[in-house]
Amino acid sequence: MRREPGSFRDPSGFIFERDGQLYRQINECYVETWRGVVKSGLYESLVTGGFAVAVKSAALSLKVNADAAEVIEAERLPFISYPYEWSFSRLRDAALLTINIQRKAMEFGFSLKDATAYNIQFKSGQPVHIDSLSFDRRIEGEPWIAYAQFCRHFLAPLSLQSHVSELFGLMLQSNLDGYPLPYTSSTLPARTKLNAGLLAHIHMHARASRGTSKKADSATVKISTNAMLGMLDSLEQTICGLKTPSTEGTWSRYYGQNSYDEVSFTSKKQIVSEMLAEIGVEGRSVWDLGSNTGVFSEIAAEQGALCIAWDSDPATVDAAYLRWKVEGKRIEALVQNFANPSPRIGWAGMERRSFEDRGPADVVLALALIHHLAIGNQVPFSMMAPWFATLGQDCIIEFVPKEDVQVQRLLSARVEMFSGYSEEQFLLDFGECFEVVRRVPVAGQGRVLYWMRRK
Amino acid sequence: MFSIISSLFGYIDGGSGSLIFQALLAGLFAAAFSFKSAVVRVRAMIKPKRTDVS
Numbered sequence: 016m017r018r019e020p021g022s023f024r025d026p027s028g029f030i031f032e033r034d035g036q037l038y039r040q041i042n043e044c045y046v047e048t049w050r051g052v053v054k055s056g057l058y059e060s061l062v063t064g065g066f067a068v069a070v071k072s073a074a075l076s077l078k079v080n081a082d083a084a085e086v087i088e089a090e091r092l093p094f095i096s097y098p099y100e101w102s103f104s105r106l107r108d109a110a111l112l113t114i115n116i117q118r119k120a121m122e123f124g125f126s127l128k129d130a131t132a133y134n135i136q137f138k139s140g141q142p143v144h145i146d147s148l149s150f151d152r153r154i155e156g157e158p159w160i161a162y163a164q165f166c167r168h169f170l171a172p173l174s175l176q177s178h179v180s181e182l183f184g185l186m187l188q189s190n191l192d193g194y195p196l197p198y199t200s201s202t203l204p205a206r207t208k209l210n211a212g213l214l215a216h217i218h219m220h221a222r223a224s225r226g227t228s229k230k231a232d233s234a235t236v237k238i239s240t241n242a243m244l245g246m247l248d249s250l251e252q253t254i255c256g257l258k259t260p261s262t263e264g265t266w267s268r269y270y271g272q273n274s275y276d277e278v279s280f281t282s283k284k285q286i287v288s289e290m291l292a293e294i295g296v297e298g299r300s301v302w303d304l305g306s307n308t309g310v311f312s313e314i315a316a317e318q319g320a321l322c323i324a325w326d327s328d329p330a331t332v333d334a335a336y337l338r339w340k341v342e343g344k345r346i347e348a349l350v351q352n353f354a355n356p357s358p359r360i361g362w363a364g365m366e367r368r369s370f371e372d373r374g375p376a377d378v379v380l381a382l383a384l385i386h387h388l389a390i391g392n393q394v395p396f397s398m399m400a401p402w403f404a405t406l407g408q409d410c411i412i413e414f415v416p417k418e419d420v421q422v423q424r425l426l427s428a429r430v431e432m433f434s435g436y437s438e439e440q441f442l443l444d445f446g447e448c449f450e451v452v453r454r455v456p457v458a459g460q461g462r463v464l465y466w467m468r469r470k
Numbered sequence: 471m472f473s474i475i476s477s478l479f480g481y482i483d484g485g486s487g488s489l490i491f492q493a494l495l496a497g498l499f500a501a502a503f504s505f506k507s508a509v510v511r512v513r514a515m516i517k518p519k520r521t522d523v524s
Contacts, residue, residue, distance in 0.1 A: 158489045158492040158493060159492065160489070162488055162489075163485040163488035166488075215495060219491065219495075220488065220491055223487040223491035223494070224485050224487040224491070225487055236489055236490060236492070236493040237493060237496070238492050238493055238496040238499075239496065239500055241499075241500040241503045241504060242492075242495075242497070242499040242503070243499070245498075245499030245500050245501070245502045245504075245506075246492065246495070246496075246499040248499075248503060248506065249499060
């Protein structure tokens with residue numbers, strides 16, 4: 016038995032794993048509410064609508080401790096990602112789902128007691144709520160206890176990304192409870208006070224949140240159902256009104272501006288496709304590192320792989336996310352800085368798993384990536400190889416020679432520092448961890464594709 | 471704090487200022503919701519008539 020280290024704050028219960036199966040213990044203090052959620056039809060309605068993960072009853076004997084009153088089997092998702100790895104549109108979809116779940120809960124006489132972005136995951140490209148114990152009975156007139164949390168976790172990062180910088184998505188990593196509203200209010204441009212939604216939910220809300228509990232004691236707080244629904248409408252409109260930070264990232268133009276011509280690019284696609292086919296990726300996981308617009312992730316997905324497309328450019332990731340969402344492709348586009356991958360964070364460094372902890376993948380694609388790590392980030396091949404070896408069994412790695420336009424661009428200001436950047440050195444260092452299965456030059460280029468297998 | 475908030479969920483800090491803020495704006499949100507609902511109702515009444523005519 017292993018308790019999920021990120022599931023410990025809610026006294027209602029927690030997630031644990033036994034014999035490879037995921038379960039949720041529901042404690043005595045919450046079981047009546049949970050039975051109400053099920054009996055009312057709320058949970059079934061959420062699952063049917065694709066809003067929440069499916070659960071089913073399990074034997075109480077599976078319980079972890081004496082607090083248990085019920086045990087349910089929880090659905091295991093193929094991959095867990097975190098809000099600081101999501102692009103703008105993905106976080107927006109998670110926010111809109113949370114609003115819709117709150118509306119649905121109210122229909123059945125319940126309310127979300129928390130609205131953290133970590134309660135949302137993605138299944139086949141669609142957002143889905145994973146915390147089955149997030150509901151409490153709603154008493155008429157009761158304000159939404161999760162309203163401030165919703166604003167910190169969703170509206171604040173979305174508005175900061177939209178009006179200030181897309182980097183506020185990545186910076187959620189150091190703000191696990193979202194952005195404090197006074198900070199958000201002071202960081203947003205003054206013109207956002209002309210936006211009624213941002214004025215109310217961020218700027219005025221930030222001022223009000225400085226209020227003391229003494230004032231709260233003397234207040235008779237009531238909010239009608241219509242007011243609550245109006246507030247949810249207002250949050251939804253405000254979020255939908257936020258513009259995507261940028262439509263064109265550094266890498267979204269890459270294939271149009273680099274040294275690839277059509278013949279070379281077709282050759283590269285052909286080689287990668289053949290290598291993937293030979294490895295056999297159907298039903299297996301493929302991580303495409305530095306996925307760019309996702310051309311090679313699509314090739315892997317077409318061969319039946321469960322593909323995660325990672326890129327460091329939030330705008331490029333957002334474009335891929337939106338495109339695959341429309342096309343219904345089962346590829347997850349996520350933001351990741353490979354020179355500083357997501358670490359273990361949260362309480363005792365255990366709550367949120369690192370990038371590496373969520374691997375290994377069966378196959379790793381690193382196409383036109385390692386020269387950026389070697390030159391742009393000064394990571395030696397000797398340190399790169401063991402890292403790649405932890406990520407996957409089979410790696411398809413593109414080596415870009417020094418003479419390439421892209422490398423020359425990177426080297427222009429510091430050519431002296433990288434005398435060791437050569438294919439020979441690459442092979443020597445990667446040879447410590449991998450054996451070369453195949454070496455195929457890309458047509459019309461000095462670039463070479465390597466299929467390497469971990470020793 | 472608020473007696474209407476179940477003590478079981480005291481671990482979530484709703485923020486007293488945030489809860490009061492909701493109450494302060496409740497009238498505005500309710501009015502907006504009622505207006506929107508009225509517009510939806512009126513539209514629903516008009517649309518079938520147009521369909522009948524055509």
